Amino acid sequence: MKEDLVLPAPREKSAGADGEPLLEVSGLVKHFPVKGGFPIRRTVGAVQAVDGVDITVHAGESFGLVGESGCGKSTTGRLIARLLEPTGGTITYRGQDISHANRKQLAPIRSEIQMIFQDPYSSLNPRQTVGKIISGPMEINGINPEGGREKRVRELLEIVGLNPEHYNRFPHEFSGGQRQRIGVARALALEPKLIVADEPVSALDVSIQAQVVNLLQKVQRELGIAFVFIAHDLAVVRHFSQRVAVMYLGKIIEVGDRESIYTRPRHPYTHALLSAVPEVNLATDDATARERIRLAGDVPSPISPPSGCRFRTRCWKAQDKCATEEPPLVQISGNREGHLTACHFPEEPTTEARDEDIVLDPALAALEEGTPGPEPAQEA
Amino acid sequence: MTSPIDIEGGGTSVVVDGEPGPETKGEAVKLDGRSPGQLMWLRFRRDRTGVISAYVVGFFFLVGLLAPLIAKLYGKNPYTVYADERPDLFDSAGVPVQPNGGIGGDFWFGLEPGNGYDVFTKLIYGIRTSLMISVAVTVAVVVTGILLGVAAGYLGGRTDYFIGRVIDFLLAFPAQLFFIASMPVVVSLFVSPRDETPTYVRVVALILVQWFLGWMGLGRILRGTALALREREFIEAAKVSGASPWRIIRKEILPNIVTPLLVQATYLLPNFVTAEAGLSFLGVGIVEPTPDWGQMFSKASTQLVMQNDITYMFFPGVSMIIFVVAFNLLGDSVRDAFDPKTAR
Numbered sequence: 001m002k003e004d005l006v007l008p009a010p011r012e013k014s015a016g017a018d019g020e021p022l023l024e025v026s027g028l029v030k031h032f033p034v035k036g037g038f039p040i041r042r043t044v045g046a047v048q049a050v051d052g053v054d055i056t057v058h059a060g061e062s063f064g065l066v067g068e069s070g071c072g073k074s075t076t077g078r079l080i081a082r083l084l085e086p087t088g089g090t091i092t093y094r095g096q097d098i099s100h101a102n103r104k105q106l107a108p109i110r111s112e113i114q115m116i117f118q119d120p121y122s123s124l125n126p127r128q129t130v131g132k133i134i135s136g137p138m139e140i141n142g143i144n145p146e147g148g149r150e151k152r153v154r155e156l157l158e159i160v161g162l163n164p165e166h167y168n169r170f171p172h173e174f175s176g177g178q179r180q181r182i183g184v185a186r187a188l189a190l191e192p193k194l195i196v197a198d199e200p201v202s203a204l205d206v207s208i209q210a211q212v213v214n215l216l217q218k219v220q221r222e223l224g225i226a227f228v229f230i231a232h233d234l235a236v237v238r239h240f241s242q243r244v245a246v247m248y249l250g251k252i253i254e255v256g257d258r259e260s261i262y263t264r265p266r267h268p269y270t271h272a273l274l275s276a277v278p279e280v281n282l283a284t285d286d287a288t289a290r291e292r293i294r295l296a297g298d299v300p301s302p303i304s305p306p307s308g309c310r311f312r313t314r315c316w317k318a319q320d321k322c323a324t325e326e327p328p329l330v331q332i333s334g335n336r337e338g339h340l341t342a343c344h345f346p347e348e349p350t351t352e353a354r355d356e357d358i359v360l361d362p363a364l365a366a367l368e369e370g371t372p373g374p375e376p377a378q379e380a
Numbered sequence: 381m382t383s384p385i386d387i388e389g390g391g392t393s394v395v396v397d398g399e400p401g402p403e404t405k406g407e408a409v410k411l412d413g414r415s416p417g418q419l420m421w422l423r424f425r426r427d428r429t430g431v432i433s434a435y436v437v438g439f440f441f442l443v444g445l446l447a448p449l450i451a452k453l454y455g456k457n458p459y460t461v462y463a464d465e466r467p468d469l470f471d472s473a474g475v476p477v478q479p480n481g482g483i484g485g486d487f488w489f490g491l492e493p494g495n496g497y498d499v500f501t502k503l504i505y506g507i508r509t510s511l512m513i514s515v516a517v518t519v520a521v522v523v524t525g526i527l528l529g530v531a532a533g534y535l536g537g538r539t540d541y542f543i544g545r546v547i548d549f550l551l552a553f554p555a556q557l558f559f560i561a562s563m564p565v566v567v568s569l570f571v572s573p574r575d576e577t578p579t580y581v582r583v584v585a586l587i588l589v590q591w592f593l594g595w596m597g598l599g600r601i602l603r604g605t606a607l608a609l610r611e612r613e614f615i616e617a618a619k620v621s622g623a624s625p626w627r628i629i630r631k632e633i634l635p636n637i638v639t640p641l642l643v644q645a646t647y648l649l650p651n652f653v654t655a656e657a658g659l660s661f662l663g664v665g666i667v668e669p670t671p672d673w674g675q676m677f678s679k680a681s682t683q684l685v686m687q688n689d690i691t692y693m694f695f696p697g698v699s700m701i702i703f704v705v706a707f708n709l710l711g712d713s714v715r716d717a718f719d720p721k722t723a724r
Contacts, residue, residue, distance in 0.1 A: 081620050103622065110622035123613035127416060127635035133614075136631070137621035170415055186617065 029088035064241030111190035120179035177208035256339030264349035430713025436706035463496035525598030533606025646711035
């Protein structure tokens with residue numbers, strides 16, 4: 001890439017968490033109807049994919065959204081990008097309520113909220129050239145940059161680290177990482193203020209993931225674009241996001257700045273999630289041992305979520321109160337400013353090893369009980 | 381077109397500073413990608429069966445298109461009643477005196493027993509009529525299939541349900557029987573039964589009837605394709621940038637249904653040719669004296685011709701077999717070229 005590459009100046013100083021909220025989501029609900037019945041099909045239930053989510057994203061900030069598969073991260077992203085119609089709650093973009101705006105009403109802000117998709121193989125139209133794909137959004141929004149759209153597209157290709165000469169190529173001629181870069185260029189074409197990145201690297205090779213994450217980080221810093229970064233890879237989110245929200249079964253159970261979530265988590269689920277991250281430790285490296293929590297079972301069905309706290313069915317601290325009362329998302333004592341947790345019985349704010357490992361998985365527990373003794377011979 | 385595909389050219393292959401010269405141009409040309417269409421064309425050209433079939437099919441279309449010119453050079457036309465013009469060539473029953481319908485230097489494919497039409501010009505004009513009707517039906521079917529199929533697939537919901545039921549309903553019709561039964565009805569809509577029916581009315585009726593029961597298969601396939609495409613992320617990307625549904629259908633979906641569309645169209649056309657020939661054979665399609673491929677079969681099977689000139693059947697028969705087989709082989713090759721992954 002050329003040294004003298006001119007990036008457009010950030011329109012707003014990235015003010016971090018202190019800036020005015022760019023996007024405010026409150027009480028966001030999305031239920032997908034479940035149809036059934038014979039002979040007359042009717043709605044018999046609802047998949048409560050997102051059930052009361054509050055998010056605030058500030059200008060220029062990178063906001064991470066993590067959680068297990070099927071916890072509603074992607075649905076939340078799609079709701080923010082208004083690809084889906086929310087069932088309830090409000091989405092406010094720069095003071096403007098866009099929760100139920102139609103296509104015409106959304107037109108002026110369409111260029112400001114863009115999206116990067118998960119699958120680089122299905123997010124590019126195989127019948128269009130790279131140039132057409134990237135200039136499409138400009139065409140739709142009637143943007144005519146100085147020097148023509150083609151020049152701008154070549155600039156964008158250079159920004160995302162592709163050869164501008166690839167203008168006339170087709171997506172099938174690129175690798176996954178290169179395709180994802182094209183997707184990033186398309187999102188940047190409209191000079192957005194907010195990009196919803198829906199697991200942008202999870203379909204990529206690990207070696208390519210770092211490249212794309214660094215590209216996104218560069219874009220975020222240099223262009224001052226706010227990101228809603230959806231991922232299930234905690235390490236990637238830690239690298240990329242200033243603030244992180246942890247989702248479980250359609251709800252945010254803990255939110256806070258990166259440090260708070262990763263080093264001082266309070267919610268048992270966050271603890272479990274963090275302890276599940278594999279870590280490469282050299283034997284000689286006697287850094288403080290990390291706690292070890294192994295959950296059992298799957299996320300409960302979002303069609304009939306558990307009452308009260310949704311995590312109680314898999315939580316080792318669950319008591320009667322958890323079933324009857326839903327814990328509010330508040331700043332509990334011992335939390336730093338802006339670190340909110342939804343739990344009646346929060347954990348200690350540390351990730352260090354505890355006296356006893358928590359192993360809820362009966363199979364794993366049985367296996368581990370056997371290992372110290374002479375049992376393994378029996379297994380073999 | 382001759383340069384090798386340089387897939388992993390990312391960022392390394394072209395670093396041109398200064399010196400804009402012929403070399404730069406060469407590089408730029410090299411970096412132009414090949415569209416899926418170009419790749420398909422390359423694959424198709426390597427398929428020998430497909431290319432030969434394409435030439436055969438092309439030859440038939442050319443013959444149909446240039447029929448008047450060929451007839452002029454040949455010096456005869458299909459409407460001349462040679463039984464009156466050259467009575468010396470026929471016996472009292474109207475059968476050509478020479479064997480095999482009087483095949484010779486003057487009449488290449490012989491003469492038709494009875495009225496004594498020239499078989500060669502009759503055949504090429506017949507091909508012309510049949511192909512014109514079939515192409516018209518195919519175009520109508522393709523347009524209908526795109527409109528209804530893509531609408532059903534993309535819009536979904538009620539539209540999909542409604543169009544789906546219409547398709548089911550029409551598919552339940554026994555097509556051949558419906559054609560035979562409805563042809564006179566459709567014709568009588570235009571002309572009163574007492575008047576002479578003009579040829580164009582019969583042609584229009586044939587097109588209408590075949591179109592009415594011909595579009596459902598294609599419509600269903602395109603519905604499925606559109607349904608699958610609708611869930612792809614590039615459609616969502618277009619939506620996020622504010623594209624209208626019309627633009628999404630036009631720019632994102634239509635280019636992607638070209639593959640099934642072309643493949644299906646190449647299978648449909650020979651079907652329509654045979655169906656039209658069948659109707660004319662049964663006497664509800666094109667009738668004398670207008671030349672038509674299928675009507676020649678019906679003529680060949682009359683007692684007069686059957687008993688006296690068995691070679692007459694040979695010309696429409698062989699030409700139609702060659703045409704239909706070549707067109708179906710072409711369809712297979714087009715399919716193979718478009719999606720090389722599916723095994724036949």
